[in-house]
Amino acid sequence: MANFDHLSAELDQLRVDGRYRPLTVWDSGSDTWMVLNGRKVLQMSSNNYLGLTNHPDLKKAAIEAIETYGAGSGSVRTITGTLRIHDDLERELASFKGTEATLVFQSGFTTNQGILGSILGSDDVVISDELNHASIIDGIRLTKANRKIYAHKDLDQLEQRLKESGSFRTRLVVTDGVFSMDGDIAPLPQIVELAERYDAIVYVDDAHASGVLGRFGKGSTDHFNLHGRVHIQVGTLSKAIGAVGGYMAGSQLLKDYLIHKARSFLFSTSQPPSVAAMCLAAIRVLKNSPELTERLWSNTHYFREKLHKFGFDTGQSETPIIPIIVGNPAATMLFSDALLAEGIFAQGIVYPTVAMDKGRVRLIITASHTQEDLDFALDRLQHVGKQFSLI
Incomplete structure (x- = not known):
């Protein structure tokens, strides 16, 4: 009888490696702050660069x-x-x-x-x-x-x-x-x-x-x-x-x-x-509305400069896509989970999307983020980054 046991085995290996990640189901529409399981969190992984949604x-x-x-x-x-x-x-x-x-x-x-x-x-x-x-x-x-x-x-x-x-x-x-x-x-x-x-x-x-x-x-x-x-x-x-x-x-x-x-x-x-x-x-x-892209880049420069001052490794980033390089896949996902506990949604990206030793939390800055949003994220990132010895 045909079966899918080999698929189950692959999923089990993903869990062992710390790379298994179920879909995140949101209770609100795409925005700067979104509702997840009844709790508002700051969205830092959306491609909604200009807030046009x-x-x-x-x-x-x-x-x-x-x-x-x-x-x-x-x-x-x-x-x-x-x-x-x-x-x-x-x-x-x-x-x-x-x-x-x-x-x-x-x-x-x-x-x-x-x-x-x-x-x-x-x-x-x-x-x-x-x-x-x-x-x-x-x-x-x-x-x-x-x-x-x-x-x-x-x-x-x-x-x-x-x-x-x-x-x-x-x-x-x-x-x-x-x-x-x-x-x-x-x-x-x-x-x-x-x-x-x-x-x-x-x-x-x-x-x-x-x-x-x-x-x-x-x-x-x-x-x-x-x-x-x-x-x-x-x-x-x-x-x-x-x-x-x-x-x-x-x-x-x-x-x-x-x-x-x-x-x-x-x-x-x-x-x-x-x-x-x-x-x-x-x-x-x-x-x-040229002010939208201007605000996007102003937010991006501010945020990346602060991350660099803290000592985070942001790789080769030149744009609103700002990765924080963690390395190990399991550690990357734990870092992402710790940020979520602090009120920030920042999805971990691991192998095979990136190299096995290049796991990262990918942050995306948008024109919709306010100064207060960015400072909140920076404060929480500094706190959690120290816990994980990333800075």
């Missing part, structure tokens, strides 16, 4: 879209699932990103899967940073392309990989704009220069740069003033934008191709109209 313009847009279009779209985009609100969103996004076109997917994960899984073949090569997001890794696995990895942000090794790849039809270099576990920024200007020298395509996943880097949160291409030199930009609508979804920003040719070839686009029902409307409203808020 509760912005009145987004809520109003969602309600109006439901009244106009109904609860769902009813189909995939290529049949009856492209409503006027979807087209309006893509036009607004293209204008915001400064590209010919955009194409919206159901999530950032399916965006990478759909693009990478469709544009590369056996005559091509993809060259990927070793710390790229899992969705990039899985997207590459869906291709028949040759695969090369370069050490994290190692430009010499990237150039060597490009030199080795001259015989391929297409050379594609893919990198995160901001790396999700360490909070460091890709050296995009140098990557672009190397790609141009070796006639390669540049593909940037800006999941954690969308709404964070660049003017009005336009992303890493804008941050480095590389407009027209990055061929494929991937953005998310699930983090700083405050809703859910992902998108490709690039040429009209690429959009037309993906509509016909990207399987995650072709075979998934489109965003509910309320979600598309929220995303559209969020882009308009960004364009008219």
